[in-house]
Amino acid sequence: MTSGGMPVPGRARTPDHRQESTNLADILERVLDKGIVIAGDIRVNLLDIELLTIKIRLLVASVDKAREMGIDWWEHDPTLSSGERDLAEENRRLRERIGALEQARTAERDGASREVEPAERGGRDG
Amino acid sequence: MADALVYLYAVTDADHPEPAVDAGVDGAPVRRLVAGGLAAFVSSVDPVRFSEEALRRSLEDLQWLETTARAHHAVVDAVARGGPVAPVRFATVYLDDDRVRDLLAERGAAFAAALDRVRGRVEWGVKGFAVPSAAPAEPDAAPGAGPGASYLARRLAERNRAAKGQEEALAAAEAVHRELAAAAAASRRYPAQDPRLTGRREEMVLNAAYLVADDGPLRRVVEQHADGPVQLELTGPWAPYSFATLEEQ
Numbered sequence: 035m036t037s038g039g040m041p042v043p044g045r046a047r048t049p050d051h052r053q054e055s056t057n058l059a060d061i062l063e064r065v066l067d068k069g070i071v072i073a074g075d076i077r078v079n080l081l082d083i084e085l086l087t088i089k090i091r092l093l094v095a096s097v098d099k100a101r102e103m104g105i106d107w108w109e110h111d112p113t114l115s116s117g118e119r120d121l122a123e124e125n126r127r128l129r130e131r132i133g134a135l136e137q138a139r140t141a142e143r144d145g146a147s148r149e150v151e152p153a154e155r156g157g158r159d160g
Numbered sequence: 161m162a163d164a165l166v167y168l169y170a171v172t173d174a175d176h177p178e179p180a181v182d183a184g185v186d187g188a189p190v191r192r193l194v195a196g197g198l199a200a201f202v203s204s205v206d207p208v209r210f211s212e213e214a215l216r217r218s219l220e221d222l223q224w225l226e227t228t229a230r231a232h233h234a235v236v237d238a239v240a241r242g243g244p245v246a247p248v249r250f251a252t253v254y255l256d257d258d259r260v261r262d263l264l265a266e267r268g269a270a271f272a273a274a275l276d277r278v279r280g281r282v283e284w285g286v287k288g289f290a291v292p293s294a295a296p297a298e299p300d301a302a303p304g305a306g307p308g309a310s311y312l313a314r315r316l317a318e319r320n321r322a323a324k325g326q327e328e329a330l331a332a333a334e335a336v337h338r339e340l341a342a343a344a345a346a347s348r349r350y351p352a353q354d355p356r357l358t359g360r361r362e363e364m365v366l367n368a369a370y371l372v373a374d375d376g377p378l379r380r381v382v383e384q385h386a387d388g389p390v391q392l393e394l395t396g397p398w399a400p401y402s403f404a405t406l407e408e409q
Contacts, residue, residue, distance in 0.1 A: 057395070058226055059353050060285060061233045064401035065250040068348075069236075070274065072263065072406070076165060076253035078215045133315065136308020144306075 164204035166254045169235045170399070171246045171264065171271045174199045179238035185231040186210075190238075195261035196268035201239050202260055210253050219251070240399030244279040246271055247401050270406040277346075278403055281373050284396035286340055286382065287353075288366030290329030291391050325389075326363070332389045333366035336381070343377035344370035348402040365390055369402035 066080055167185055174194050184190045184203035193200045208214060218224045229250060236247045254260050264271065305313070341347040352364035372378055375397065382392045 056230075056233065058229070059358070060395060061229050062225075063350055063353075064398065065229050065232050065236075065247075067350075068401040068404075069247040069249040070171070070404050070406055071249045072168075072252055072267070074168070074252040075255040075259055076210060076212050076215065076251075078212055078219070078251050078253075080219070080249070080251065129311075130315070133308050133311045136306060137312055138308075140306030140308050 163207065163256065165207050165210050166202045166257055166260055167205045167210065168248050168252045168254060168260055168263075169201045169203075169232060170239045170248055171275070172199045172201070172239060172243060173197070173275060176239065176245075177242035179235065179242060181235050181238035183231070184235045185228050190235055193257050193260050193264070195264040198264045198268060198271055200260050200264055201235060202254075202257070203235075205253065215251060215253075236399045236401070240282070244275045245399050246274045246278070246404040246406075247399050267406065274404050274406055278371065278400040281345055281371050281400065281403075282375070282397035283400045283402055284370050284372060284375055284378055284394060285398060286336075286366065286368055286370065286378075287358075287364055287393045287395070288329075288333045288336060288390040289358075289360060289362035289393070290326065290365050291389050292325070292362060329363070329365045329389050332385075336385055336388070336390055336392065337366055337368055339381045340368070340370055340378060343381055344372045346371040346403050350402075362391065366392075369398070371400055371403045 167188075169184065169190070174197050176192075176199050178192075179190060179201065181190055186203075186205050186209065188203040188205060190201055190203050193202055209218070218228075232250055236245065239245050240247075254263070337347070337349070348369045350367040350369065352367050355361060355363070358364055370378055379394065382394055385392055
């Protein structure tokens with residue numbers, strides 16, 4: 035079976051384990067979003083489904099797109115973000131602050147040393 | 161007890177071969193209904209489980225959704241192996257067989273046109289992932305720069321490289337898509353999938369479907385870009401989900 039499910043004679047099967055069964059996201063984006071839309075007798079608007087609009091559509095859509103839509107619950111959902119993203123972000127901010135502080139100190143020191151050894155240190159700071 | 165409802169999977173030519181599939185959604189056998197020179201593949205579903213209220217609830221249940229979506233796909237896929245098919249959107253349910261036959265008779269011309277557009281063609285999916293850029297080159301740190309300044313310079317260089325890599329990958333994805341589209345009868349773009357779904361850390365920069373009679377040219381484009389900034393993944397063949405549409409009459 036290929037990813038789409040239909041057999042292709044003579045085509046080598048990829049060793050990728052995700053090809054074992056067709057990717058659920060690929061199926062969902064097709065069966066939920068594509069295919070011929072006809073009004074059945076049982077009226078279920080897939081767009082009205084909370085889980086579909088919020089979870090499935092979000093998972094299928096890109097994170098950026100979801101953010102544009104104002105959906106960002108997963109960023110605070112520990113089961114999804116597992117806090118790692120927040121920690122990484124915090125680390126990044128802290129590193130930037132340290133960097134900025136270090137630079138300020140270096141500049142101060144350089145400013146001071148420039149008066150003493152202008153020939154050696156001058157013209158470097160930008 | 162109310163009569164069973166009828167779940168519709170796909171519409172085909174009337175003489176379409178029997179699909180090799182054990183069961184449809186909810187485990188019921190797949191049947192063929194014929195009217196107006198067309199066939200509809202359907203199965204009976206429980207009137208309680210497939211009532212509007214129950215469906216609304218079930219659709220919130222990921223487990224049910226996965227099982228049912230896979231069952232729906234399995235039927236459409238099996239039908240598609242036999243010839244041109246117009247897959248119908250998930251969870252399209254009718255009160256009885258006659259209602260489906262009425263649909264075939266009423267929209268016959270539109271269905272026939274939809275089938276003609278996909279006749280002899282299948283859908284292939286192509287996903288493109290941004291290839292992470294090579295090992296970071298050391299920025300030209302000014303000799304004797306303080307650790308803070310070096311750090312900032314490195315951060316800046318990293319950020320610039322990431323932004324540039326992203327831009328390049330997106331531009332490359334556009335170029336690849338244009339080539340793929342040129343090798344296809346039709347194409348559709350999908351939104352990029354979330355990394356949690358793709359299971360990959362690389363960002364998806366292309367997610368598209370192409371309708372082709374022969375997948376050779378499509379494969380050649382994919383192969384030509386094997387070493388490019390976008391790693392391409394081909395999936396398929398799919399039933400023409402992305403290309404079966406009823407034109408307004």
